[in-house]
Amino acid sequence: SAVISQKPSRDICQRGTSLTIQCQVDSQVTMMFWYRQQPGQSLTLIATANQGSEATYESGFVIDKFPISRPNLTFSTLTVSNMSPEDSSIYLCSVEEGGGQGYRTEAFFGQGTRLTVV
Amino acid sequence: GDSVTQMEGPVTLSEEAFLTINCTYTATGYPSLFWYVQYPGEGLQLLLKATKADDKGSNKGFEATYRKETTSFHLEKGSVQVSDSAVYFCALIRTDSWGKFQFGAGTQVVVTP
Numbered sequence: 259s260a261v262i263s264q265k266p267s268r269d270i271c272q273r274g275t276s277l278t279i280q281c282q283v284d285s286q287v288t289m290m291f292w293y294r295q296q297p298g299q300s301l302t303l304i305a306t307a308n309q310g311s312e313a314t315y316e317s318g319f320v321i322d323k324f325p326i327s328r329p330n331l332t333f334s335t336l337t338v339s340n341m342s343p344e345d346s347s348i349y350l351c352s353v354e355e356g357g358g359q360g361y362r363t364e365a366f367f368g369q370g371t372r373l374t375v376v
Numbered sequence: 377g378d379s380v381t382q383m384e385g386p387v388t389l390s391e392e393a394f395l396t397i398n399c400t401y402t403a404t405g406y407p408s409l410f411w412y413v414q415y416p417g418e419g420l421q422l423l424l425k426a427t428k429a430d431d432k433g434s435n436k437g438f439e440a441t442y443r444k445e446t447t448s449f450h451l452e453k454g455s456v457q458v459s460d461s462a463v464y465f466c467a468l469i470r471t472d473s474w475g476k477f478q479f480g481a482g483t484q485v486v487v488t489p
């Protein structure tokens with residue numbers, strides 16, 4: 259099973275600034291995923307990050323606001339740009355291990371970055 | 377599109393009570409189904425999973441059975457403990473959808489001594 263480390267674990271930021279969240283995996287993975295969990299809400303996928311190509315963003319999320327880097331198979335960063343209080347959320351990095359015959363096994367999550375924008 | 381609906385919380389129980397959290401889903405094909413748990417201040421952890429119809433996932437006294445005919449994956453535990461207080465998320469993923477989990481809204485469970 260993959261072990262994922264995220265940092266920072268939490269931060270309080272001023273509006274208009276940017277924060278970069280790092281995600282380190284203890285094994286090589288093809289795809290990494292970034293989710294957002296707004297207060298009291300479920301998880302929403304922001305984007306899929308593949309090594310060597312641009313991230314693929316879900317509807318409602320754009321690269322200018324959430325630029326992502328994926329320099330190698332064990333690391334990714336998510337930047338939350340020009341922050342506003344509405345960006346206050348938990349941001350989670352995830353990787354998935356696939357099983358045989360097309361069955362998904364499970365997703366592994368980092369402990370999350372709790373962001374508060376003031 | 378795919379969706380997961382789970383009962384709203386918070387669910388408040390006394391220790392040793394029976395817990396059920398309902399989860400139904402909408403998806404094309406044959407998704408894999410999961411229950412994740414989020415303890416206070418922590419990330420998500422996989423609790424159990426089922427990859428095909430009639431499979432039963434179980435872990436730490438929790439069980440859930442993949443019911444295709446009712447498109448459900450209800451979570452149950454016969455005797456809860458205070459340490460089971462957490463938020464529980466039902467989730468699905470289609471076999472053709474790498475990494476794109478669809479999560480339910482989450483159900484907060486509070487177990488009192």
